[in-house]
Amino acid sequence: MNIRKSAMIISLLFSQLVLGANILQNPSFEKPLSKAIPNNIGTVNTEGSWIKYENSGGIGDIEIINGDLVAISKNTKAPTHGLQVIQAPLKLEAGGIYQLKFKANVEKETEITIKIGADGERGYYGYWQKDIKISPKQKEYTFDFEMLAEADEKARFEFWFTKTDETVKLSEVNLEKTGMIDVNRMINLTKFQVQHKYKVTGIGENILTTEDINTVKSLKSGKEFVKTMVLEEDSDYLVKIDGNIAAEEKYVVAIQNGKTFELDKNNRECLLKNTGESTKDGKITIKKVGNKQGLKDIKIEKYFGNLIWEEEFNYEGLPKESDWGYDVGGNGWGNAELQYYTEKNPDNVYVEDGKLTITAWNEAYDKNEYTSTRLVTRGKKDFLYGRIEVKAKLPKGKGTWPAIWMMPTDSLYGDWPKSGEIDIMEHVGFDQDTIHGTVHTEKYYWKNSNQKSAQIKGEEVSDTFHTYSLEWTPKVIKVYFDDILYFTYQNENSGKDAWPFDQKFYLILNIAVGGAWGGQQGVDADVFPQTLEIDSIKVYDLGIKVEDK
Incomplete structure (x- = not known):
């Protein structure tokens, strides 16, 4: 020890x-x-x-x-x-x-x-x-x-x-x-001391181990295998079988004692839907029917649907105009921020070596003390539901305030916060390695003293790349750090003041300097320039059609 x-x-x-x-x-x-x-x-x-x-x-x-x-x-x-x-x-x-x-x-x-x-x-x-x-x-x-x-x-x-x-x-x-959480359980929580700490698998990663697969292959007719695993609310899991499956060989699959699906020679995959709450002790059951055995492989993986946008920045120059636009100006942005957001300035934003970089400089511009860039996909890449993954390395130092976030394309329900905001990642330099995920609505935001958010403690977020993800369905918003689910916001079906998230949103990448939160403990001018690096962006549709809302 x-x-x-x-x-x-x-x-x-x-x-x-x-x-x-x-x-x-x-x-x-x-x-x-x-x-x-x-x-x-x-x-x-x-x-x-x-x-x-x-x-x-x-x-x-x-x-x-x-x-x-x-x-x-x-x-x-x-x-x-x-x-x-x-x-x-x-x-x-x-x-x-x-x-x-x-x-x-x-x-x-x-x-x-x-x-x-x-x-x-x-x-x-x-x-x-x-x-x-x-x-x-x-x-x-x-x-x-x-x-x-x-x-x-x-x-x-x-x-x-x-x-x-x-x-x-x-x-x-x-x-x-009256007590403390069990010591062993607490030690397991110390890296990420947050509510709903669930590690999930990515697309293509088999939840079943080699031992699990061998156990399923050895099942006799009428016997079943139960996989205890993390199951997330409002998430789908794809089950696939492979091999020289015999005509009499069948596998009956169910999730949490829910609807059963029969996999056989002609039907080799099914989609299981967890309609219950997230749990660390979820169960997927696989029951064998028939004594023939031609199964070679079986996979269970979390289902993300279709990959609808992938950006790996394999070019050099300014960001693609087909995907990215700019918010420009130095008006404080409602938060008393110190930077001026420039447009198409390669000193502030550039793509090279497979990375998108946004750099904040300590330099006078117009009436501002700093420059930076705020990239937006508004009107170019707008999304309604899906999974968004951004692999990023963050700036560091007092006064830095990077964010990966989303705003409504058309603000159907009125000005902020009535039409909502989703923060996939926020970080302030005075609290190194703490990552924040947040939603803002008319019913729940900071002025009402009931902000819906959560935090997670990462490791070396300014020195190594980490993946910041959002999953957004008509029922729930979930925010992840390196595939650890740490923030969940549910649709309580009480109206648009609590759930304005049934409209298209666009993606924003930026570094702010100072401001009401980022500058809460001052700005260290000597740490600049500071850079937000983006390695890749992936967007999946989670298999949701817009008309499903």
């Missing part, structure tokens, strides 16, 4: 001893509310108590009376997060198991929301969020959750009251750590 792993085990075992203490301050509401105010990214120190927070049209009364927190909303049409009480900062440990208890009292049944999550520095990511039905008369409520993200020392605890016009009384709020 190496030293790093040993130290990790000792640390985790020690953490298991520090249990049972209430993490929250002023849990019995004996002290008055604090008057602290969150900054522009939601960071706040509530000074050992709680704060009332109104935003996005939320209005209401919140006060402490005789050991109760008493809240009533006066605008139930505001977004759910519009009226809150917040306590911060909380220290949450990666791998910690936590239990929340509180008492609540209402006259009529109503609903509130509880969120334990990050501030805007982590995209307001929710580590645990739940809508709670509160019953009449005082009752104690208990919930457990696991901290399946990186440790956070600035986490926020929030009660949301917007959607009820009932007076809600809360008391005796207790949040304590």
